[in-house]
Amino acid sequence: MVKPNMxxxxxxxxxxxxxxxxxxxxxxxxxxxVKLLRMGIGDVSLPLCDAVIKALxxxxxxxxxxxxxxxxxPECGAPFLREAIVKYYAKRGISLSAEEIFVSSGAxxxxxxxxDLFDRSNQVLVIEPAYPAYVDANVMAGRKIMYLVSGEExxxxxxxNEKTEADIIYICSPNNPTGAVFSRSQLQxxxxxxxxxxxxxxxxxxxxxxxxxxILPHSIFExxxxxxxxxxxxxxxxxxxxxxxxxxYTIIPKALKRNGMNMNEMWVRNRTTKTNGVSYIIQKGxxxxxxxxxxxxxxENIQIYKKNAKVLMQALDQLGIWYCGGKNAPYIWMKCPRGxxxxxxxxxxxxxxxxxxxxGEGFGACGEGYFRFSTFSSPEDTKEAAKxxxxxxx
Ligand code: MLT
Numbered sequence: 001m002v003k004p005n006m007x008x009x010x011x012x013x014x015x016x017x018x019x020x021x022x023x024x025x026x027x028x029x030x031x032x033x034v035k036l037l038r039m040g041i042g043d044v045s046l047p048l049c050d051a052v053i054k055a056l057x058x059x060x061x062x063x064x065x066x067x068x069x070x071x072x073x074p075e076c077g078a079p080f081l082r083e084a085i086v087k088y089y090a091k092r093g094i095s096l097s098a099e100e101i102f103v104s105s106g107a108x109x110x111x112x113x114x115x116d117l118f119d120r121s122n123q124v125l126v127i128e129p130a131y132p133a134y135v136d137a138n139v140m141a142g143r144k145i146m147y148l149v150s151g152e153e154x155x156x157x158x159x160x161n162e163k164t165e166a167d168i169i170y171i172c173s174p175n176n177p178t179g180a181v182f183s184r185s186q187l188q189x190x191x192x193x194x195x196x197x198x199x200x201x202x203x204x205x206x207x208x209x210x211x212x213x214x215i216l217p218h219s220i221f222e223x224x225x226x227x228x229x230x231x232x233x234x235x236x237x238x239x240x241x242x243x244x245x246x247x248x249y250t251i252i253p254k255a256l257k258r259n260g261m262n263m264n265e266m267w268v269r270n271r272t273t274k275t276n277g278v279s280y281i282i283q284k285g286x287x288x289x290x291x292x293x294x295x296x297x298x299x300e301n302i303q304i305y306k307k308n309a310k311v312l313m314q315a316l317d318q319l320g321i322w323y324c325g326g327k328n329a330p331y332i333w334m335k336c337p338r339g340x341x342x343x344x345x346x347x348x349x350x351x352x353x354x355x356x357x358x359x360g361e362g363f364g365a366c367g368e369g370y371f372r373f374s375t376f377s378s379p380e381d382t383k384e385a386a387k388x389x390x391x392x393x394x
Contacts, residue, residue, distance in 0.1 A: 005140065005142075007139055007140055007141070007142040008140065010139050011136055011139050011140065012136075015132065015133075015136065016132045016358070016362035016363075017040070017041045017358075019362070020040045020041065020346075020356065020358060020362075021041075023346075023350070024036060024038075024040070024350065024356050027350055027351075034354055035354065036350075036354050036355075036356055037353075037354060037355045037356065037377065037381045037382075037384055037385040037388070038356045038377060038381070039312075039355065039356060039357050039373045039374045039375070039376075039377050039381075039382070039385060040356040040357055040358045040374065041358070041374065042176070042238060042330060042331065042374040042376055043243050043374075043376060044237070044238065044241045044243050044305075044376045045376055045377055045378045045381075046241055046301045046304060046305075047241065048240070048241050048242070048245065048285070049240065049241070049289075049294060049297035049298055049300075049301060050293070050297060051288045051289070051291055051293040051294035051297055052240065052241075052285045052286075052288045052289060052294060052297075053285075054288070055284045055285050055287065055288035056281055056282075056284065056285040056288075058284065059280060059281040059284035059285065060281055062280070062284075063280065063281065070280040072276050072277060073276070073277030073278060073279070073280050073283065074277055075268075075271045075272045075275050075276065075277045076099075076101075076102045076103065076267075076268060076271050076272070076277075077101060077102055077103025077249065077277070077278070077283070078103065078277075078278075078280065078283045078287075079098060080283070080284075080287050081103055081249075081283045081286050081287045082098035082099075082101045082103065083098055084286075084287045084290040084291075085098075085101045085249055085290065086098055086101065087290065088290050089219065089221070089251075092218060092219065092222065093222070094219055094221045094222060096221070096251060096253075097254070099254070099264070099268075100251055100252060100253050100254060100264060101249055101250070101251055102249060102250045102251075102252065102267060102271060103247070103248075103249050103277070103278050103283060103286075104233075104247075104248040104249055104250055104278065105246050105247065105248065105275075105278050106235060106237065106242075106246045106247065106248045107204065107206050107233050107234060107235035107237065107248040108133055108235075109246075109248070110233050110248055110250050111133055111134065111137060111202070111204065111233055112133065112137040112140075113270075113274070114202065114231065114233070114250065114267075115137060115138065115141050115143075116270050116274075117263055117266055117267065117270070118143075118167070118168055118200075120141060120142055120143055122143060122167035122168050123143075123144050123145075123146055123165055123166055123167045123168070124138045124143050124144065124145045124146065124166070124167070124168045124169075124170070125145075125146050125147075125148055125164065125166030125167075125168070125169045125170065125199075126138075126145055126146070126147055126148070126170050126364075127147075127148045127150055127158060127170065127171065127172075128147050128148065128149050128150065128363065128364030128365070128366050128367070129150070129156070129177055129178060129333075129360060129363030129364045129366055129367035129370070130170065130172070130363055130364055131172060131176045131177070131204070131363070132362060132363060132364075134170045134202075135364075138168075143168075146164065146166060147364065148161070148164070149364075149365075149366045150178075150180075150366070151366060152322070152324075155180055155324065156175060156178040156180040156324065156333070157180050157181075157182055157183075157186055159186065159189055160189055160190050160193035162193070165197070166197070166199050167197075167198075167199050167200070168199065168200055168202060169190065169194060169199055169200070169201045169202065170201075170202050170204065171187075171190060171201055171202070171203050171204065171220070172203075172204035172206070172207075173187065173203070173204075173205075173217075174207040174208065174210055174211060174325075174328050174329035175207075175325075175329065175331075176204075176206070176207065176329070176331060177325075177331050177333055177358065177360065177363045177367070177372040178324055178325055178329075178331070178333040179324055179325015179326055179327070179328065179329035179330075179331045179332060179333055180324060180325065180329075180333075181211060181213075181216045181328045181329065182216075182217070183215070183216060183217075184215070184216075184217050184222070184223065187217055187220065187223055188223050188224065191220065191223045191224070191225050191226050191229060191230065192225065194229035194230070195225050195228055195229045198258060199229065200229055200230065200231060200256070200258070200263075201220065201226075201229055201230040201231070202230075202231050202233060203219075203220040203230050203231065203232045203233065204233050205218065205219055205220070205232050205233065205234045205235075206233070206234065206235040206237065206238055206239075207238055207329050207330060208234070208239075209238070209239040209298070209299075209302060210238070210302060210305075210306070210328055210329050210330050211328045212306075212327060212328050213327075213328055216328060219232060219251075220232055221251065221253075226253075227253035227255045227256065228253070228255050228256060228257075229256070230253075230256070231250060231251065231252050231256065231263070232250065232251040233248065233250050234248055234249050234250070234251070235247075235248040236248060236286055236289060238330060238376070239289070239298060239302075240286075240289045240294075240298045240301075241298075241301065242285075242286070245282060245285065246278075246282065247278060247282050247283070247285070247286045250267075252264045252267050304379060305330050305375045305376055306375070307379060308375040308376075308377060308379060308382040309326040309327070309330065309332060309375040310326075311379075311382050311383055311386045312326065312332050312373055312375065312382060312385075312386055312389075313326045313332060314386070315386035315387075315389050315390050316332070316334055316389075318390055319337070319389070319390060319393050319394065321334055321335060321337055321393070322334065322335040323335065326375065330374060330375045330376060331372050331373065331374060331375065332372065332373045332375065333360070333370055333371075333372055334370065334371050334372075334373070335369065335370055335371075336360075336369050336370060336371050337393055339369075340369075341361070341368060341369060342359030342360045342361040342362070342367065342368055342369060342370060342371055343359045343361060345357075345359065345371050346358075346359045346371070349389075349392075352392055353385075353388035353389065353391075353392050354388075355385045355388060355389065357371050357372060357373050357374075358371070358372040358373075358374070359371060359372075360372060
């Protein structure tokens with residue numbers, strides 16, 4: 001008889017965002033006609049920018065004619081997109097070769113898939129509160145997870161502890177859910193720790209485009225020595241509105257080796273076996289993000305989300321509620337008022353003012369008592385939500 005993966009028994013009953021979707025669906029079914037103000041999952045509300053739409057249309061036309069048609073794409077990514085990404089990094093002084101970039105169908109897919117590179121016996125370190133997929137993907141693979149708890153005392157940016165024996169380390173900066181961003185020196189400390197121990201950092205850079213403070217690092221490869229200890233996982237979802245289009249990329253330096261194994265070569269072997277590449281049309285759309293027009297347009301969209309963040313931050317300021325994030329990240333992480341627990345506050349907002357957010361407890365036990373707002377809603381909904389929050393909590 002087939003043996004199922006018994007590690008699934010160790011997972012929570014259901015995934016955080018699935019839970020939220022179920023709860024809100026039930027609410028809407030019981031309150032027909034009600035309009036919810038959705039600031040839960042970080043799903044974008046603005047359409048793809050013109051430069052991307054134009055490129056997608058052109059790519060569709062390419063597929064209609066024999067001379068420009070594309071069949072299977074190269075498994076690790078189209079050269080035109082890999083080159084565009086090389087140039088994007090070069091602007092920040094990071095020198096990469098196209099072979100160090102792997103085009104993916106999205107960062108969340110990749111965060112799970114990349115675990116193929118590692119033996120099950122590795123110890124995983126997750127800095128909590130954390131994006132729950134880091135934990136679940138490793139639980140499914142039967143890996144031991146250690147948690148490094150962060151909090152207001154270290155501004156949700158903990159330092160490595162030399163005594164911790166972490167092999168695989170997840171770092172998300174700008175952070176989901178707290179919006180905290182590691183400074184250069186803080187991130188350098190993690191790079192130094194990883195190089196000293198032989199660990200590998202999985203650096204989730206999905207929110208790098210939201211960084212405003214120029215001194216903050218966008219990429220782990222801005223730090224000395226990162227090419228021998230880090231893999232960077234990037235996404236077009238939040239940067240360019242690709243949540244429903246699906247595209248991402250992963251950087252694995254050629255210098256990243258462990259135990260005589262070259263991680264870049266291993267990933268080539270993996271991708272050439274397990275994928276047939278990402279759609280030509282979508283990669284064309286992705287390349288347009290890096291054009292001059294594309295960059296201008298995606299930053300205009302990001303500014304709209306940043307204005308949403310300001311509206312929510314002003315509301316919390318007015319109420320005197322503690323929060324962080326919102327400035328260099330599209331999430332605001334607030335303390336639940338009146339000593340409420342995360343899910344209690346979720347229900348309270350849903351029932352009383354039809355505002356949906358994400359309970360902090362869903363990002364780990366230390367997130368209990370906190371709550372996350374996404375700033376990806378429409379400006380109208382965000383303003384209305386801020387108004388209702390102020391009225392409810394004043
Ligand atoms: C979030 O809300 O945390 C993100 O949208 C989830 C994701 O990127 O998959």
